[in-house]
Every structure is written in structure tokens, then in C-alpha cells.
Amino acid sequence: MSDAAIRTAVLGAQGRMGSEAVKAVENAQDMELVAALGRGDSLKKVLEAGATHIVDLTVPDVTEDNVRFAAENGLHAVVGTTGWDGERLARLEALLEQNPQVGVLIAPNFALGSVLASAFAAKAAQYFESAEIIELHHPGKVDAPSGTAARTAELMGQARREAGVGPSPDATQKDPGGARGAVVEDIHVHSVRLRGLVAHQEVLLGSAGEQLTFRHDSFDRASFMPGVLLGLRTAASRPGLTHGLDGYLDLGL
Numbered sequence: 001m002s003d004a005a006i007r008t009a010v011l012g013a014q015g016r017m018g019s020e021a022v023k024a025v026e027n028a029q030d031m032e033l034v035a036a037l038g039r040g041d042s043l044k045k046v047l048e049a050g051a052t053h054i055v056d057l058t059v060p061d062v063t064e065d066n067v068r069f070a071a072e073n074g075l076h077a078v079v080g081t082t083g084w085d086g087e088r089l090a091r092l093e094a095l096l097e098q099n100p101q102v103g104v105l106i107a108p109n110f111a112l113g114s115v116l117a118s119a120f121a122a123k124a125a126q127y128f129e130s131a132e133i134i135e136l137h138h139p140g141k142v143d144a145p146s147g148t149a150a151r152t153a154e155l156m157g158q159a160r161r162e163a164g165v166g167p168s169p170d171a172t173q174k175d176p177g178g179a180r181g182a183v184v185e186d187i188h189v190h191s192v193r194l195r196g197l198v199a200h201q202e203v204l205l206g207s208a209g210e211q212l213t214f215r216h217d218s219f220d221r222a223s224f225m226p227g228v229l230l231g232l233r234t235a236a237s238r239p240g241l242t243h244g245l246d247g248y249l250d251l252g253l
């Protein structure tokens, strides 16, 4: 291990994602796993271990405190945990202005295919009258809609608004059970929880006589690990807040 190894602490290390991230960091030549924290562990362990970076894969309730702790102590952070709404992101941006050397990546999805699918969907959304999202996940997931679906809807909604496209046509007048799903940026988002699934998303775009579908499937959490490692390798050279792994990629879209 070289002196310049990325000294990484994984938070949420016993979880579905955290345990994969522990293995990925351990197997990376240029990284050293210096701490693996679970619920109940003090964040002081991260400092005692001499970490330079954290990976946060915990739960929405604690992720903001973890990232604040990292930034205030000069550590770079790669964050996959969901729950980063506009208010939290604004607070984080303000905090990073006080800690300008720190780089934080908030990545709703680390899978390259998912990042691409969302970017393509955002690009295409303005050209279709109707747009809806279906996200499908394992039944152990605690939040709905998924962070990926919420972010995809934000990007699509923003692009549609800027292009002057109105809400999708919809004659629904009665929906007492919420069958039309959640609405994010005027886009309906439907959440499926099904044993056997990992993480999947379909963006449906429709106009008269045609449909365009962008579908991405993560069949295994291994799909997220190249993105986690890219985040760790890049965060220190990208001070401030980056929202979305696409910020570290040259997608040219």
C-alpha cells in the first residue's frame, strides 16, 4: 500500500450496500479500509483511524449528520444514502463554503447504466407529451419513491419546464387510493416492491402513436461498486458539492 492510499471509512458497513463497499475498498490497490462503522459506533472512530474519505451507505435519518461531521473535519465524502432533498443539499452547500477544500459527492445511483439512463431520459423528456416513471426495488427498501426516481423526475421536469412543455395529459378525477402514484416535478412516479428484485427503473415517454422507454436493471449490488470507487478517486480533486455521479463523468449531453 502506498503512502498516498485513499484512507477510507465505510459507514453502514454491515448493510447490503456497505458490506459490498467494504469488499470493493479492500480489493482496490489504491485504497485502504481504515474503519467500518455500524449503527451505534461513534464517528470519532473515523478520526482515530486517520481516514481521509468516508463512504456513507446508512439511512436517510443519519446521513446528513455523518456528512456534516466529515466536512467539518476536512474529510471528503462519497454518499449513496437517499434522503437528500433540496433543503439538505442547500445546507450542505453552505457548510462546504465554510470548508472549501472538502469534496462531497451525493450520488442517487452509482451504477453507470442508471446514470446514463437518467441523463438520456432528461434529454428526451421535452420531446414527448407524456412522461412517467416506474421504479422497482427489493422489499427491504425503506423509502419510496427511490432517490434515483426522484432525481430522474427532477431532471426531466426541469428540462420540460425550460422547454415550455406542460404536465402530461391526464383525465383522472378520482384516485382515492393514490393509484396514480407520487408526483415529483409534475411527473408521476410509481414504486413497486417485489421479492427477488434489486434496483430497477423504467422511464416511459409517450406521444401520439409512439412510446420511448428507458429501462435500467441492477441485478446485483456489484453494479454500484465501480461508481463508489470512482467517487473515492475523484472527490478530493472536486471540492464543493457534486450532485450525481454524472458530475464526475464527461457525458457530453
Ligand SMILES: NC(=O)C1=CN([C@@H]2O[C@H](COP(=O)(O)OP(=O)(O)OC[C@H]3O[C@@H](n4cnc5c(N)ncnc54)[C@H](OP(=O)(O)O)[C@@H]3O)[C@@H](O)[C@H]2O)C=CC1
Residues within 6 Å of the ligand: 011, 012, 013, 014, 015, 016, 017, 018, 037, 038, 039, 040, 041, 057, 058, 059, 060, 062, 079, 080, 081, 082, 083, 107, 108, 109, 110, 111, 147, 224
Ligand atoms: N446510490 C446508490 O447507488 C445506492 C444507494 N442505496 C442507498 O443506500 C442506503 C443503504 O442501502 P442498503 O445498504 O440497502 O440499506 P441497509 O439497511 O442494508 O443498510 C444500512 C446500514 O446502515 C446502518 N446504520 C444505521 N444507522 C447508522 C449509523 N448511525 N451509523 C452507521 N451505520 C448505520 C444500518 O444498521 P442496522 O442494520 O443496525 O440498522 C444498516 O447496516 C439507502 O439509502 C439506499 O437507498 C442503495 C443502493 C445503491
Ligand SMILES: O=C(O)C1=N[C@H](C(=O)O)C[C@H](O)C1
Residues within 6 Å of the ligand: 082, 108, 109, 110, 137, 141, 142, 145, 146, 147, 148, 149, 198, 199, 200
Ligand atoms: O435502496 C436501494 O436498494 C437503492 N437505493 C437507491 C435509490 O433509492 O435510488 C439507488 C438504487 O436504486 C438502489
